[in-house]
Amino acid sequence: MAYVHGYGAREAQRLQDQASTLAGLLHWDTVYPAGSAVLEAGCGTGAQTVTPATQSPGALFTSIDISDASLAQARKAVEAAGVTNVSLDQADIFKLPFPPQSFNHAFLCFVLEHLSRPQDALAVLRSMLKPGGSITVIVGDHGSAYFHPESACAREAIQCQVTLQARAGGDALIGRRLYPLLKEARFEDIRVSPRMVYADASKPELVDGFTRRTFTAMIEAVREPALGAGLIEAARFDEGITGLHRAAGDDGVFCYTFFKAVAVNPNGL
Amino acid sequence: MAYVHGYGAREAQRLQDQASTLAGLLHWDTVYPAGSAVLEAGCGTGAQTVTPATQSPGALFTSIDISDASLAQARKAVEAAGVTNVSLDQADIFKLPFPPQSFNHAFLCFVLEHLSRPQDALAVLRSMLKPGGSITVIVGDHGSAYFHPESACAREAIQCQVTLQARAGGDALIGRRLYPLLKEARFEDIRVSPRMVYADASKPELVDGFTRRTFTAMIEAVREPALGAGLIEAARFDEGITGLHRAAGDDGVFCYTFFKAVAVNPNGL
Numbered sequence: 312m313a314y315v316h317g318y319g320a321r322e323a324q325r326l327q328d329q330a331s332t333l334a335g336l337l338h339w340d341t342v343y344p345a346g347s348a349v350l351e352a353g354c355g356t357g358a359q360t361v362t363p364a365t366q367s368p369g370a371l372f373t374s375i376d377i378s379d380a381s382l383a384q385a386r387k388a389v390e391a392a393g394v395t396n397v398s399l400d401q402a403d404i405f406k407l408p409f410p411p412q413s414f415n416h417a418f419l420c421f422v423l424e425h426l427s428r429p430q431d432a433l434a435v436l437r438s439m440l441k442p443g444g445s446i447t448v449i450v451g452d453h454g455s456a457y458f459h460p461e462s463a464c465a466r467e468a469i470q471c472q473v474t475l476q477a478r479a480g481g482d483a484l485i486g487r488r489l490y491p492l493l494k495e496a497r498f499e500d501i502r503v504s505p506r507m508v509y510a511d512a513s514k515p516e517l518v519d520g521f522t523r524r525t526f527t528a529m530i531e532a533v534r535e536p537a538l539g540a541g542l543i544e545a546a547r548f549d550e551g552i553t554g555l556h557r558a559a560g561d562d563g564v565f566c567y568t569f570f571k572a573v574a575v576n577p578n579g580l
Numbered sequence: 581m582a583y584v585h586g587y588g589a590r591e592a593q594r595l596q597d598q599a600s601t602l603a604g605l606l607h608w609d610t611v612y613p614a615g616s617a618v619l620e621a622g623c624g625t626g627a628q629t630v631t632p633a634t635q636s637p638g639a640l641f642t643s644i645d646i647s648d649a650s651l652a653q654a655r656k657a658v659e660a661a662g663v664t665n666v667s668l669d670q671a672d673i674f675k676l677p678f679p680p681q682s683f684n685h686a687f688l689c690f691v692l693e694h695l696s697r698p699q700d701a702l703a704v705l706r707s708m709l710k711p712g713g714s715i716t717v718i719v720g721d722h723g724s725a726y727f728h729p730e731s732a733c734a735r736e737a738i739q740c741q742v743t744l745q746a747r748a749g750g751d752a753l754i755g756r757r758l759y760p761l762l763k764e765a766r767f768e769d770i771r772v773s774p775r776m777v778y779a780d781a782s783k784p785e786l787v788d789g790f791t792r793r794t795f796t797a798m799i800e801a802v803r804e805p806a807l808g809a810g811l812i813e814a815a816r817f818d819e820g821i822t823g824l825h826r827a828a829g830d831d832g833v834f835c836y837t838f839f840k841a842v843a844v845n846p847n848g849l
């Protein structure tokens with residue numbers, strides 16, 4: 312399955328910008344007790360690994376990813392941050408090299424939207440958890456993006472990303488589905504909390520860090536594949552990017568919502 | 581200008597259900613000091629008057645509306661709640677019978693989306709404020725509604741409400757525009773905070789109070805005008821309502837965002 316965002320250096324920078332801007336919003340309430348064994352599935356370049364690992368210095372993170380190239384970047388990110396409680400391993404989320412019930416907690420951020428069988432991945436992760444262990448899942452939902460001024464081209468450019476992600480087997484609108492997915496994977500005590508980003512000109516750092524350098528950059532990055540797949544004409548796509556930049560202007564507003572869920576592996580017989 | 585929701589008894593009940601469900605989310609941070617003179621513009625049936633007035637017992641609310649019928653209902657609502665710091669008067673927001681700078685604060689909830697010149701209304705209200713006085717504005721944004729499972733018919737039914745409101749001179753997508761509108765009306769220190777409603781089956785009271793009895797009921801209420809205007813076929817509209825009810829089901833999710841802004845009338849010469 313293709314990773315829709317690609318693996319380039321520019322994408323790595325975008326992921327880092329995104330992580331810095333969103334660290335508080337997404338991760339402030341994820342803290343694991345000392346001694347916990349935490350499985351992070353799909354750590355990628357480690358952009359979302361450093362904050363949770365730093366916040367839980369007494370927990371041991373086992374962070375896996377399918378891509379060796381990403382793991383190499385993750386290793387650098389973890390070392391640069393001085394984080395010592397993260398162990399990085401190459402592994403496929405569907406063929407995990409751990410015995411059942413090896414972990415107290417599981418954590419995954421910006422992973423589920425790329426998988427063609429997210430409920431199966433959740434079921435696998437549940438099997439890795441001890442009874443009573445928790446899973447924490449963070450995803451986006453591109454259908455939650457709206458902005459001012461209105462731009463039909465910007466909507467079409469965003470839709471290109473949604474379509475490409477669907478063709479790669481994923482779902483860029485998965486945020487709203489977290490609750491039923493976790494229920495289907497037989498988790499209990501499912502608590503979903505939306506994390507909305509609202510950016511107007513009174514928050515210039517958020518406009519720059521999120522509207523421009525996270526969201527708009529993500530859409531810009533699918534220009535070539537979108538044109539190559541014949542999803543949109545070049546002029547319309549570029550006008551869409553201009554529209555997103557207008558939403559980052561002095562009279563612009565941009566809204567987007569991430570979804571975070573915490574759920575529990577039931578204490579079964 | 582037509583009030584798109586109508587003035588019937590069923591609508592009054594819907595407004596009351598909405599108010600009970602949303603009181604905390606929308607109003608918890610609106611508290612005025614004792615002695616404040618507060619102008620509430622467009623109080624309607626008083627559904628959104630009781631909570632702020634109760635929370636600021638030492639402030640005197642002057643709540644105006646253009647509809648005598650609504651004011652009669654507001655009078656009942658205020659009396660039923662035992663609220664004694666609200667004075668109700670019939671007046672047009674564009675022809676207010678008060679001298680300039682009569683009030684310390686202005687408050688309006690679910691009003692601006694019905695006006696064809698919202699920035700002018702804001703400018704009029706600013707003229708009613710003393711220098712340094714504040715305005716608090718709460719509106720919805722129907723473009724913020726999304727749900728699971730997906731339903732193209734539900735989207736079309738919602739779009740009927742948006743179209744009818746636009747034809748009546750209003751804007752059902754106004755939430756995202758609060759910041760530029762307040763800026764255009766020359767308010768300062770504009771702070772917009774989104775108030776997102778996220779309802780899944782773990783919150784049955786919210787599903788019932790908001791997804792079913794507030795939002796779906798509001799869309800259902802435009803069935804006759806939407807069919808009369810030829811905006812949609814009856815079967816499609818009804819299928820859309822069914823879709824919204826599915827989003828209120830055991831595996832359903834419904835999201836909607838209100839926007840609340842507080843801004844200040846500058847201390848100018």
